[in-house]
Amino acid sequence: MDFEAAPGEVHALLGENGAGKTTLSNILTGLYRPDEGTIVLFGESVEFNSPRDALDAGIAMVHQHFRLVSPFTVAENVVLGDHRDIGRTFLLRTREIERRVEDLSQRYGLAVDPRARIWQLSLGEQQRVEILKALYQDARILILDEPTAVLTPQEANALFETIRAMAEDGRTVIFISHKLHEVKAVADRVTVLRRGRSIATVPASEATPRSLAALMVGREIELGRQNGGRAIGAVCVELAGVWAQGDRGVPAVKDVSLAVGGGEIVAVAGVAGNGQRELAETIAGMRAPIEGRITVAGRNLKGGDPREAIGAGVAYVPEDRLGTGVAPGLSVASNVVLKSYRKPPVSRGPLLLLRKIREVATSLMERYDVRASGPDVPAWQLSGGNLQKLVLAREFSGEPVVLVAASPTRGLDVAGIETVHTYLRSAAERGVGVLLISEDLDEILALADRIVVMYEGAVVGERDATSATVEELGLLMAGGEESV
């Protein structure tokens, strides 16, 4: 793979999941060593043996998952590991550090209080701390890995301004993304990656979302929609005025009312962190509603009890596959019966019928094409796509009334995504109501019959999929006016 970026440039790396974006950045930050080839930094060939080498050479990365110490203050996090100048003094010069952090944050428009503790901050603020860390280390090259995934549109715009300011300072910003419009908005040049190769590098001003998409996928993508054409049956799940608390103790779901009919695919669109995950968990019983009513197939749920939801016919594909969707250390067979172990044919009274479990697992693995070396291998060994197939297989086998799927294709490769889409469509064809939660508008437009947009925990708009446009939905997701 060849790739180059100039000082003062914002260079976007565009590619699908698994295209090699993350691996490339891991090589640049010294986490992996390249098998072959060299890294040339400002005209000098360098070799990184550890993350420290990369950091010393001026390369810093802001990961998708922040690496912050949550009980520490912003200033403490920023100065952590610093070994130059006042970072080298034996005693910490807290005042001085805080002053410097304050200076930096003002210069680059990264509003955050240096004395605040990380756990008090929103995700957007935490990201600013990560960028401050890099700036404090005098990073000349910053790599941002999908930085907008956790941001509201306003925050994203503020971030773009910061990125521009950093570039004007002569720093290089490498911006990793798979969102076309963002790349257009912020980058000078775009390098498109596909299956570990750099396909092309084009100036952003000359690229169109369509041309980029074609490069990214390797063929003209069909924006043709395969939705519609199914008969929509009676309402199978209905939410009326549902409120639920988030993990931070403030309401994350606010007065949500929606209904899904049998055979219908309703998508919930929104930027991550706007209450969609909490909404899904509330329907699945993982989270107790503080107000409102959830009705599944005419049955009122008390809420907050997954077993009740399962009994009512709610199938749930959680966002966190490994750890919630499956018990990673247990065998594939055990995970197949994770929800059905209480009932015949796999158990009799208090006893489990182990042979029966293997039989059920083997046949299900075959039917849903779950590829593993056998039903006894632990689930963590499966690839992302096979893991998701396993979860879907189990959820479908429970003959659900409604299926709630939270980001079901995140992190999957193209083939995996297509399989999941096929499964979701076939579920709808069998009359199951599907509630799809996704941040990916392309996916939503390809699958959904109806689209509900969530912003800050509330439903801010509803559109018919056949007439909705990306621009319109994007505006709603950004908290724009309903009337537009």
Added chain:
Amino acid sequence: MNNSLLVVVLASGIAYGTPLLYAALGELLAERSGVLNLGVEGMMLVGAVMGFWAVQRIHAATTLALLGAIGVAALAGALMALIHAFLVVTLRANQIVSGLALTIFAGVAGLSSYLGNDLNLARAPARHQFQEIFPKSFQNWPVVGPILFGQSALVYASWGCVVLVALYLTRTRMGLNVRAVGESPAAADAMCVNVTRYRYAHTLVGGGFAGVGGATFSLSITPQWIAGLTQGAGWIAIALVIFAFWRPTLCLVGAYFFGAFTALPFALQGHGVTVAPELFQSLPYVMTILALVLVSSRAARLRFGAPAALGIPYVREEG
């Protein structure tokens, strides 16, 4: 006045609390780096026996002999901690099991007794011991005399250690790094703090402190070698760290508090009041449980709770 209950309890509470304080400071350092070491009792006993051995064998002036003995005790404790560190940091073994194994290996039925027996240390009084360093006239001052001036050098040294450890953790760069390693090794690693090195160093220093705590028994409180002379002080020290919310200064308060509970029943007996000593002795444990419950809520855990990565081996994620 100096025989009043309060003064006696406080003075002896400080004396009894000192070994707890040393051991707790050590455990605190290890835990702040994310290593739970349940082998404190074993490390204390080995420190006690080796410190005592040194004082019997070093032929030098009292001060030198005692200093040497403390050094040997610290070294012995650190050596024991090294086993634990190797197992849990390098080999990523389960910290609880390894700590318990260390207690069994080094404890009453293990190495400390083996050494005590083999080096022929039992049934002989210490040739040198830590004594009150202030003259009697100071000690006769009302109230503060026995409490502040009636103590041995180990007590005053422990105060210095508390201040040093507290300043180290809050004011120095290394302190910041070790706290980061204990809270979020991944974050520390990303910023190039060497997690392994920090964990090793603090586990070893922790063992050294435990060794000194043990030597406090064999060179000051008892002062002789008896197998198992710490009588569970190591476990109280572990409790103390939790009770003190992982803060060195609170360790000091807690240690004297716990020490006073040990001393109280005997002092009361002196005043003609008989109470079951078990009642007071069990209080530290009960209070530790309560303290743990108090810091169990999410919000409290972030401020007062255990280091987030305590007990969890660190494996760098490389996919």
Added chain:
Amino acid sequence: MRVERRLEQPRWLSLAVPLVSIVVAFVFATIVLVATHHPPLHTFRRLFDAAFLSNGALSETVVAATPLAFTGLAAAAAFRMRLFNIGGEGQLYAGAITGATVALLLAGAPSPIVIGAMVIAGAAGGAVLAAIPGILRAFFSTNEIITSLMLNYVVALIIDYLIFDSHSYLRDTKGFQASVFPQGKILPNEASWSSWTIHGLALPLGALLAVLLAVALWGLYAGTRFGFEVKVIGDSARAGRYAGMRTRRKILAVMCLSGAIAGIGGASQDGDFRHQLDPRGLTQANYGYTGIVVAALARYNPFAVVLVAFLLGGLQNAGFTLQGADFPNGLVGVLQGLILFCALGGELFVRYRVRFDRRRTPAPEPVS
């Protein structure tokens, strides 16, 4: 050097690792003995004789192994759910207290009834004590490791109080012995647990109970819905909740189960061996802590627990028998510790594969 997780754990490893651990531990112990001028072979020989070969040694080993089997099973039962109940020590005391109390209360009743009541009371005593850390863990998410550890000391003090510092129902206040040194009341004859002698090997009821419990525990975890739930929650509590399992109730149930097993061990101490509530004997034996070591060595497999308890029991019995001037004191603890260290180190080779190469190549990621 790189350490990576094994995709498959070869079966032979789970047998080879403990065996190699024991061998390596003995090598280390040899070094210790040589360094301190003891003849290693002779010492090991005497140890082995006293543990398994000499007259009556095997029966004594069973006596030493029985409580370790109980506490080992207790630790293993909890660990299946990744719960660290290190309160087996205290739960054993609790069982001994309740067992002895019931035995004294029921004096005069038919022996099987008394024995049965002691087992139930012992189990109940241990379970109630274990319920405290269980409730705290389930409802306040308080770390069970420290709470159960702290309770060990509280119960040890309670036991001391009952016999040394009070005029409790359990304390003997009349006998001649009692006037010299405080001790517990001798339990009535009906409370003596039966024992069977086969070819000179005395098998106490407690030992048989421990074996039965091991079988039951294995069955519970391998073949029942309860065991399935425990395994799922132990692997991932969120997955358990997602599947509709009552995670809090399960935590409590498993802690109580674990405590009950240790508690029966306490009752067995009363009924099988000591025939009185014996504070010093119980608190100095460290059955609970050694039990955790037993469970860890057995890799939490109930049958292996029984086997390992027997081996470590042999060591303890030998250490006890050989106590004296000519035998290195504390060698048993050193050996036990060394075996465990080696087993812990060997565990690395079961879970991970160590590869020596300089290149870092990214492993294929299961999920990004």
